[in-house]
Amino acid sequence: MAAVAAETRWQLLLVLSAAGLGVTLAPQPPNILLLVMDDMGWGDLGVYGEPSRETPNLDQMAAEGMLFPNFYTANPLCSPSRAALLTGRLPIRTGFYTSNGHARNAYTPQEVVGGIPDSEHLLPELLRTAGYASKIVGKWHLGHRPQFHPLKHGFDEWFGSPNCHFGPYDNKARPNIPVYRDWEMVGRYYEEFPINLRTGEANLTQIYVQEALDFIKRQQAARRPFFLYWAVDATHAPVYASRPFLGSSQRGRYGDAVREIDAGIGRVLRLLRDLGVAENTFVFFTSDNGAALISAPKQGGSNGPFLCGKQTTFEGGMREPAIAWWPGRIPAGQVSHQLGSIMDLFTTSLSVAGLEPPSDRAIDGLDLLPAMLQGRLMDRPIFYYRGNTLMAVTLGQYKAHFWTWTNSWEEFRQGVDFCPGQNISGVTTHTQEEHTKLPLIFHLGRDPGERYPLRILERHETGWRPGCKKHRCQHRVPGRPSQNHLRRPAAPGNLGPRTAPAQRVQPGGHELGTPRL
Numbered sequence: 001m002a003a004v005a006a007e008t009r010w011q012l013l014l015v016l017s018a019a020g021l022g023v024t025l026a027p028q029p030p031n032i033l034l035l036v037m038d039d040m041g042w043g044d045l046g047v048y049g050e051p052s053r054e055t056p057n058l059d060q061m062a063a064e065g066m067l068f069p070n071f072y073t074a075n076p077l078c079s080p081s082r083a084a085l086l087t088g089r090l091p092i093r094t095g096f097y098t099s100n101g102h103a104r105n106a107y108t109p110q111e112v113v114g115g116i117p118d119s120e121h122l123l124p125e126l127l128r129t130a131g132y133a134s135k136i137v138g139k140w141h142l143g144h145r146p147q148f149h150p151l152k153h154g155f156d157e158w159f160g161s162p163n164c165h166f167g168p169y170d171n172k173a174r175p176n177i178p179v180y181r182d183w184e185m186v187g188r189y190y191e192e193f194p195i196n197l198r199t200g201e202a203n204l205t206q207i208y209v210q211e212a213l214d215f216i217k218r219q220q221a222a223r224r225p226f227f228l229y230w231a232v233d234a235t236h237a238p239v240y241a242s243r244p245f246l247g248s249s250q251r252g253r254y255g256d257a258v259r260e261i262d263a264g265i266g267r268v269l270r271l272l273r274d275l276g277v278a279e280n281t282f283v284f285f286t287s288d289n290g291a292a293l294i295s296a297p298k299q300g301g302s303n304g305p306f307l308c309g310k311q312t313t314f315e316g317g318m319r320e321p322a323i324a325w326w327p328g329r330i331p332a333g334q335v336s337h338q339l340g341s342i343m344d345l346f347t348t349s350l351s352v353a354g355l356e357p358p359s360d361r362a363i364d365g366l367d368l369l370p371a372m373l374q375g376r377l378m379d380r381p382i383f384y385y386r387g388n389t390l391m392a393v394t395l396g397q398y399k400a401h402f403w404t405w406t407n408s409w410e411e412f413r414q415g416v417d418f419c420p421g422q423n424i425s426g427v428t429t430h431t432q433e434e435h436t437k438l439p440l441i442f443h444l445g446r447d448p449g450e451r452y453p454l455r456i457l458e459r460h461e462t463g464w465r466p467g468c469k470k471h472r473c474q475h476r477v478p479g480r481p482s483q484n485h486l487r488r489p490a491a492p493g494n495l496g497p498r499t500a501p502a503q504r505v506q507p508g509g510h511e512l513g514t515p516r517l
Contacts, residue, residue, distance in 0.1 A: 029130055029225040030326075031216075031281040032349050033272075035265060036085065038078065038139060038164070038233040041291025042319050043304025044258055050302060052250040054259050057266030058285065062323045064332045065283075066372055071322030071340040072382050072394075073289050074364075076311050078164070079141045080385075081288040081342055082231070086122045086142070086153075088346030088357060088365035090383065094120055097388045115143015116153060121358050123346050125154030127227045130353045133157075133219050137211045138231035139164060151182060155229075158182055159211045164236050165189045165204070168197075195240050200253045202240035208232045209264035213271055220275050227349070230268075234261060237292060237299035252298055269325070279328040282352045284345055290317040293420055307450040308419035308428065312406055313384035313391040314450055315399075317418075330372045338371040339382055339394065348372075399450070400439035405432040424451055 046053035047062040048069075074084030080091035091097050095117060116122070124134035135157035136150050144162035151158060159181050167176050168190035176188035187193050195202040212230050219226035234240050234257040241256035245263075249255025265285070272278040291301035293309035293316070303309050303316035310317050322340060324330055343365035347357050351367045370376040384392040392401045406418045409430045419428045426433075427440065427450060441454045 028223065028280065029132070029354060030352050031219075031225055031277060032127070032132070032227045032352055033268070033281060033283045034085070034227075034229050034345055034349070035283065035285040036082070036229065036231045037261065037285075037287040037321075038231070038236040039289065039292045039295075039301065039310055040235045040258070040287040040321065041301035041303040041309070041316070042306060042321050043302035044235075044291065045321050047323075048304060048321055052255065054249055054251070054255060055262040057262045057269065058323065061265070061269065061283075061285065061325050064327060065323055065325035066330050066334040066336050068322035068324065068336050068338065068340050070337055071286060071320050071342075072318050073287070073320055073342045074383075075385055076289045076313060076317035078139075078236075078288050082139075082141050083116060083120075084364075085288075085342045085345055086116075086124075086229075087120050088123075088343050088363045089120075089361070090343070090364050090385065092385060092388055093362065093364075097385070113145070115145060115148030118147070120153075121361075122153045123349055124150075124156075124227055124229070126350060126355060126358070127353055128154055128156075130225070130355055132225050132227045132353065133222075134227040134229070135211075135215045136160060136229045136231060137208050137215075139233045140231075149183070157215065160208070160231070161189065164233050165195055165202075165238070165240070167195075195238065197238055199246065200238070200240050200256070201243055201246060202234075203242045204240065205232055205234045205257070205260045205264055206242050209267055212264075212268050216268070216271055216275070220277060225353075231288075232261060232264075235301060237295040239299050254297075254299060254301055258301070279326075281326070282329075282349070283325040284348075285321070285323040285325075286342060286345075287320045288342070290315075290319065294416060294418055296420065305448050307422055307424065308406060310418070311386075312418050313386050313401075314419070314428075315444070315448060318382075318384055324368075324372050326372070331375075334375070336371050336375070336377075338368065338377050339380055340368060340371075341365060341382060344368045394444065397443055397445040399442045399444050401427075401441075402436045402439055403432055403434055404429045404440060406430060427451075427453070 042048055043050055045055045045058050047055070047059040047067060053059070073081040075081045075091050075096070080096040083094050083096040084091055087094055095114070124132070127134060134155050136155050138160040140150050140158070140160060140162050141164070142148060161177055161179050163177050165177065169176050176190050178185045179187050179189065179193050189195060193202070193204060195204070208230070212228060215228060216226065235254065239254050239257045241253065241260045245256045245260040246253070247256065249259050251258070269278070269283070272281050290306070290309045291303050293300055293303070300309070306315035306319055308314040308316045320342070341364070344367070345365070347363060347365035348368045350357055351369050357363045366378060366380060371378065382394040383390060384394070389403060391403045392399055404427055406428050407416060407430065412430050422428060442450045442452070443454065
């Protein structure tokens with residue numbers, strides 16, 4: 001009812017204004033545009049030091065806005081991080097975790113049977129109460145069954161897919177992944193939306209850019225505030241780009257995909273300026289997790305100086321590129337050393353809209369507007385989860401690992417390497433190693449690559465003590481997850497249902513949801 005009332009108010013005000021009855025419209029709430037990349041690494045942008053300097057539009061966005069070099073995802077995998085963004089909550093609260101395989105989830109829709117629960121309040125649902133029109137363009141990844149459809153969870157429009165562009169499949173035992181416009185399936189990847197795996201050619205990014213431009217124009221014409229969640233996936237293997245961009249990068253096909261995304265974002269920002277709404281539009285750019293080094297170098301990106309990549313809780317898997325842009329509001333050319341999280345985009349977006357987060361549940365995201373607008377820094381921890389295991393915590397400059405693990409010896413011997421060329425003895429382990437009694441501590445300012453654990457005598461300056469018993473690290477044993485919603489067991493060599501040690505390192509107050517993946 002609140003959503004209907006809000007939309008009715010907007011329509012009534014517009015009608016009265018058009019009728020010339022002297023009604024003065026209240027200032028329109030700021031538009032919100034979240035640009036979320038797929039498997040793009042911290043080191044993939046020129047402004048973050050990528051040597052080829054092939055992202056002029058994003059580099060200019062940073063020059064006109066604020067760079068966040070210490071910005072993190074909530075999980076080193078696609079689905080949990082996206083659930084965290086749209087709910088402002090850790091994935092273990094919403095059920096986006098597994099206890100079998102510790103985050104080695106199934107990815108294709110034919111294997112995943114869960115999704116975002118109805119009990120969660122997603123960002124577009126809350127923004128609707130303030131009159132916002134909302135659209136998701138690209139990858140949803142919070143469930144493919146009808147009850148998990150994004151239009152059932154607050155979005156007004158959708159063009160994209162429930163999952164990534166895996167395939168092609170045989171369309172017998174496993175169909176190709178569908179593409180939707182709102183409720184209607186308009187085709188499938190590799191069929192109506194072709195992707196040439198040999199050449200890497202696909203026009204999807206161009207389609208996604210046009211969807212964004214059209215939506216912005218329509219909402220501006222209607223004088224309605226908008227929330228656009230632009231979740232493109234060209235940088236997720238198999239990477240793709242359209243013909244004009246193929247072969248254009250010094251970095252190969254992955255670089256081609258990055259260049260096309262950069263060009264598309266440039267078109268979107270120029271449109272905001274041309275329409276005169278740039279100063280009333282909050283824009284944030286980031287990625288869902290670190291670059292997938294398992295696909296590198298041809299199909300994966302760069303995590304800069306950081307250790308390992310996607311699927312791990314080392315810095316390369318969790319630290320993301322992040323740029324905030326709001327001309328006239330966020331001071332240009334600034335760098336914030338605030339520890340940020342993808343969950344903060346939920347709370348910050350609500351604050352931009354003049355709304356409060358839900359008070360009936362724990363919200364883990366912070367409002368970053370004080371950091372963006374006033375330069376204030378807030379003390380907060382960053383939790384690094386893998387599945388339902390709290391692997392590490394960062395406080396200030398210090399990071400404490402309670403468990404270390406990359407992937408199993410069985411996988412590694414088969415050529416699956418999450419940390420290629422980065423073997424750090426006692427750190428990048430292929431068995432899950434426990435450090436809960438004496439955490440493995442790194443100073444991320446001096447050692448961002450997590451190569452030099454602090455010696456015993458150096459630990460006194462950190463404030464950490466054996467067992468991590470202070471500064472929000474009191475742990476309690478949660479209830480055992482009721483089930484894992486996967487149709488296949490954990491792969492050989494994975495951790496399987498080894499939940500006892502994981503339960504010992506849950507942070508106090510983080511209630512577990514039912515596993516959804």
